[in-house]
Amino acid sequence: MIIKRADKMGFCFGVSGAVNLCEKIAQNNKNFPQKMYILGMLVHNKTVINDMKEKGFELIKEEELLSGKINITKNDILVIRAHGTTKEVYNFLKKSDCQIYDATCIFVEKIRNALIEAENKGNHIIFIGDKNHPEVKGIISFGKNIDIIASFEDFLDFKIDLSKRYTLLTQTTFNKEIFFKIKDYILEKYNNIEIFSKICGATYERQRAVEKLASECDVIIIVGDKASSNSKKLFEISNEINKNSYLIENLSQLDSNWFDNASSVGITAGASTPEKIIIEIEKFIRGNFDDKHGL
Structure with missing residues (x-):
């Protein structure tokens, strides 16, 4: 079986920047146990979010912040997610003494x-x-x-x-x-x-790349969170060209029946999808279907 990756896929620079910022904050905070918060989902990917929780971050919602349900003090750290937040929240945070890190995409x-x-x-x-x-x-x-x-x-x-x-x-x-x-x-x-169009260049590159991939391969696997807008759009674009297109979040959602009679598989991923998930899925396909098809 031929397995082909899209020319452009996976983390965009905005997501990479947000993830790297949080990893740096967590590393620097090891010896200074401040509370660390992320406003909303840092990016739309559950694996990334779970990694952030393991590093000590707590996810909070805008309404929790504005209502006072979450009490942010001057010793706390708060990261604004890559998608940004509302004017009301920015105005609220201006009055706060906490350490604010804004990971909003440019x-x-x-x-x-x-x-x-x-x-x-x-x-x-x-x-x-x-x-x-x-x-x-x-x-x-x-x-x-x-x-x-x-x-x-x-x-x-x-x-x-x-x-x-x-x-x-x-x-x-x-x-x-x-x-x-x-x-x-x-x-x-x-x-x-x-x-005035500022559609992300990385988003457009991924959309064009999946168009090409969908016309070249029998089956298309899009790896991305179901809540991710750009991942869902990759699926929609691919599905218009190739009805054997599937959006999955991780290896557990992969269905072996999709590869029956397929001689080629294309893999792409949304801009919030970590490389480790893509590699895991690609390795599984290579390890379980190359021999089956005698290629």
Whole structure:
């Protein structure tokens, strides 16, 4: 059996930065037993989160912080997750004496800053993304006049007021091909919408790589957390091309029946997926199916 990895897969630099920051904090805190907190899931991967818990971090929610259920003192350490957080939480933390480490992805920061700048100019915001995703919740909390849409079809249904100025913003992990459709439609129909796209380059590279992989292999395994937006989009893109596409979080979810009559398997992974999980799955496939197919 031929086993092929996607050209681009696994940790992006934003995730690597957040994980490395927490590992450094944990290492430095060994001799100074301060309480260590992470606001929300550092990244959307259960394995990473469990590793952080083993290193001594406690995960807390925004509402626990704001309600006072979690009492942060000046001796405590708090890490803001890679997806960022809300304006309300940032304002709350400004009044706190705890040690704050902000692991927010640079692309999230840029979109947030673009939103603030656009509204300062008087523009109405059209935001493309998942309204329930923590990244989106955090970004839009910095604005006032925002409409959120989730798809090209949603945009077609959206009523554009030609007397207003708009700025179009996107979630960092939004499907770039759908974004291009929306962009082309805007350029053809409207001249009162400025477009600001900061879809993560690593996300786009992974989306293009899985397109290629899905057309080359019989079976596609996408390794990523079910809560990960970018992992789910990799699956959606792959599944459009190859119906033998499967999203799994770890080796225990792998089904041997998927490889019946397959001569090639493609493996990719979301931007929050640790390499050790990918290697474990790849080793299992190599060890159990190469001989079966006599290759």
